[in-house]
Amino acid sequence: MEQTTPAFGRLERLAHRFTEMVRERQGEQLDLWLEQARTSEFPELVSLAAGIKRDYAAVKAALHSPYSTGPVEGNINRLKCIKRSMYGRANFDLLRQRVLAG
Numbered sequence: 001m002e003q004t005t006p007a008f009g010r011l012e013r014l015a016h017r018f019t020e021m022v023r024e025r026q027g028e029q030l031d032l033w034l035e036q037a038r039t040s041e042f043p044e045l046v047s048l049a050a051g052i053k054r055d056y057a058a059v060k061a062a063l064h065s066p067y068s069t070g071p072v073e074g075n076i077n078r079l080k081c082i083k084r085s086m087y088g089r090a091n092f093d094l095l096r097q098r099v100l101a102g
Contacts, residue, residue, distance in 0.1 A: 011042055027063030
């Protein structure tokens with residue numbers, strides 16, 4: 001694909017490096033990736049890099065931390081789905097029963 005559109009190849013490599021960095025928690029590569037994204041010709045990546053830079057300390061800590069909020073976020077999503085499915089027609093007692101049963 002890069003032979004026909006070199007820009008797409010560069011974008012794909014940057015996106016792949018970012019995904020790998022997050023999945024493998026490679027915080028030491030964050031600064032290099034931010035610099036490459038900031039100087040790229042893609043406005044979306046430049047904007048993403050600027051947003052990450054604004055919250056740099058939190059992103060860096062998340063890439064180095066072994067902890068994840070995934071389980072908590074999953075439970076919040078589950079609770080919101082249950083609430084939406086009830087469509088405001090039930091009281092707290094029924095909501096509590098559905099959450100505990102499921």
